[in-house]
Amino acid sequence: MKAILYVCHGTRVKEGEEQAKQFIERCKEEIDVSIQEVSFLELSSPTIEQGFRTCVEKGATEIVVIPILLLTAGHAKEDIPQELQQVQNKFPHINVKYGRPFGVHQKIIQLLLQRISETKKEIQSDARLLLVGRGSTDPDTKRDFSLIVEALKKESSFKDIDVCFLAATDPTFEEGLIKAKQSQNSQVFVVPYLLFTGVLMKGMQKTLKNYSDEQQEFILSNYLGYHPLLEEVLHERVYEQIVSDGRS
Structure with a gap:
């Protein structure tokens, strides 16, 4: 059986x-x-x-x-x-x-775009997307994220898409945020590539409070979820x- x-x-x-x-x-x-x-x-x-x-x-x-x-x-x-x-x-x-x-699946690409849409923020022409992964020492992780970035560029209006990680590999979340801050894009959509809620999301919310200002808005979307x-x-x-x- x-x-x-x-x-x-x-x-x-x-x-x-x-x-x-x-x-x-x-x-x-x-x-x-x-x-x-x-x-x-x-x-x-x-x-x-x-x-x-x-x-x-x-x-x-x-x-x-x-x-x-x-x-x-x-x-x-x-x-x-x-x-x-x-x-x-x-x-x-x-x-x-x-x-x-x-x-890497097309339906997950659709879900990422849906999470961005749910922020109710109109995407500006110079908006940047920062995709945040959990992180792994496995080299296939970066390969998979490269494929996800390619798919997002085809399916969305974002011209600038970066990837960073919360642990185990570079660039770190902090490094990703610093690069986004230096870019001077008017909007930075921060999208967690995470399956479930937890301390990681709470930490991201706390960190992002220090980055938004009048010239540049950092927008955190929801995690993927079930x-x-x-x-x-x-x-x-x-x-x-x-x-x-x-x-x-």
């Missing part, structure tokens, strides 16, 4: 954990698989092992594991597979298939694994 195990990142912020669980519950309703469980890589529960065991206890013989992550970086390529290997060693009779994170567009992307990631062996 087939099961799906969703692996979210996890957070110390209870609101972020609940948002993830609610997102998975909504997605489960549209997927015709009887066993579907949620788990977390760190900081929240149930853990990957607990979620895996629950699937097995419910009768699963094959488990499709879907990482609820925005990009393909260290968590997706190393941390989750390592956890799964340890668990699978305890259940060698279970067939495990590992799916893809959301990745939006219906992401539900559609998740459905794609699930079904590409379910049908990959020729069975529905």
